[in-house]
Amino acid sequence: MKPEMLQVQQYLNVHPILEKNATVKEKYVSLISHFVSEHKNKDLWCKQALRLYCDRIIGDGFEIKKENIKDLSLFKQFKFFKYRYYLLTDCLFIASYDNQKKGQKVLESIINFYGERYRKKMECAFNAFYSVNDDLFTKTFPELKAIYSIIWNNRLFIGSPLKKIMITANMSAGKSTLINALAGKKVNKTQNDTCTAKLHYLYNKAGEDNYSCEYDHDLELDASLDILMTDNDENDSTDIAVGTRFRSVMEIDKHVCFVDTPGVNSSMDKTHREMSNEAIKSADCDLLLYLFNGENIGSDDDIRHLKFVKDNYDGNIIFLVNRLDHYKKDVDSVSDTLTKVINDLKKIGFLNPTVYPISAYAGYLGKMALYGERLSEDEEDDFDYVKRKLSRDEFSYEKHYPINVNLECKDKDIGELLLHSGILSLEKILYQ
Structure with a gap:
């Protein structure tokens, strides 16, 4: 399956069929299933998109009975004239989103069902579906504007240049926590979870639809936290x-993808290091983020990996120092640590290295709190701790970045925590 499909925003949340009664919903989904099945489209996207429609329009676990879609005459008494253009749009979205030639066959099937007198308007909707804007269409069908605006934005977003950012680090540097902080939600396993030797690609979607999707041998368009945190044993790819x-x-x-590589000093599996090294050597990214554990600066593992990066990667690099908020007042110094890291990097051969501090955990907790996500008791305690700690001038990491962030946040305290964590400054640099 094309990775672009993971970046598509669903429009189900604004679909008018959601307001109808159960009978209408079941008939509508059965019609969609009929036209999709008619063209024998069995790819993963088609199968799971239809599953998502069943679950969200009717209810989890709803199964369409085969006898309900064998004979088209079953629907003669209920042709959904009011929803015929929604039906066409949904069938195109599910069966032929990125294949206009296949979509033409879907169009002809639906015209054959409703009648030739609707051809002109059906073709108007069809052409609009595969475009990126159509003012005449939205004037003709104002009720479809919300859905088609999402479809057009999907096409514009996915058609824009993709920025790939690879993240590398040794174990316990907080790499997965940084990924979660950048996403603003838990999508990646942290150090407390068992990790496998896989490259994790995290794509930003074209818009918020409240669905996270995962392709891990199987495709899930509404992946639960349990699915996101559990690797599929049937996935024999990397x-x-x-x-x-x-x-x-x-x-x-920003059209962006983060590539999370396995920790290179894993004591459990040397394939972690081999996979990360191969990914770095391939240079298949626009930027490399190297994350340090601020509590273990200058370790042999870091020196070894830094030398490998220096010898095998020629692209842009940002070095991030994490976990500095564990430092004690009058004992440790953030500024001194950053200076030491810069000097160590120069000794290895990095010229004018770019080094910034970050609190990935504070960034993650702050975003979770900002969006009303439930925190565990331990996370609540940690949240209160980092709010106090990062309010001190020594731990205001944003001052170490070369850009200013204009803070506009509905919650001032959380906004200041995110600012001091460095996550907002980092995002501004990454997405500019």
Whole structure:
């Protein structure tokens, strides 16, 4: 399956069929299933998109009975004239989103069902579906504007240049926590979870639809936390891909993908290091983020990996120092640590290295709190701790970045925590 499909925003949340009674919903979904099945489209997207429609329009676990779609005459008494253009749109979205030639066959089937007198308007909707804007269409069908605006934005977003950002680190540096902080939600396993030797690709979606999707041998368009945190044993490839809308204090409209590599000093499996090294050597990214554990600066593992990066990667690099908020007043110094890291990098051969501090955990907790996500008791305690700690001038990490962030946040305290954590400054640099 094309990874672009993981970046598609669903429009189900604004679909008018959601307001109808159960009988109408079941007939409508049965019609969709009929036209989709008629063209024998059995790819993963088609199968799971239809599953999502069943679950969200009717209810989890609803199964369409085969006898209900064998004979088209079953629907003669209930042709859904009011919803015929929604029906066409849904069938195109499910069966032929990125295949206009296949979509033409879907169009002809639906015209054959409703009658030739609707051809002109059906073709108008068809052409609009595969375009990126159509003012005449929205004037003709104002009721479809909300849905088609999402479809057009999907096409514009996915058609824009993709920025790939690879993240590498040793174990316990907080790499997965940084991924979760950048996403603004938990989508990646942290150090407390068992991790496998996989490359995790995290794509920003074109818009917020409140669905996270995952392609891990199977495709899930509404992946639960349990699914996101559990690797599929049937996946014999090296990749797992997730699509979700990134959340921050501002909309993140950048077409971006983060590539999370396995920790290179895993004591459990040397294939972690081998896979990460191969990914770095491939240079298949626009930017590399190297994350340090601020409590273990200058370790042999870091020196070894830094030398490998220096010898095998020629692209842009940002070095991030995490976990500095564990430092003690008058004992440790954030500024001194950053200076030491810069000097160590220069000794290895990095010229004018870019080094910033970050509190990935504070960024993650802040975003979870901002969006009303439930925190565990331990996370609540940690949240209170980092709010106090990062309010001190020594731990205001944003001052170490070369850009200013204009903070606009509905919750001032959380906004200041996110600012001091460095996550907002980092995002501004990454997405500019």
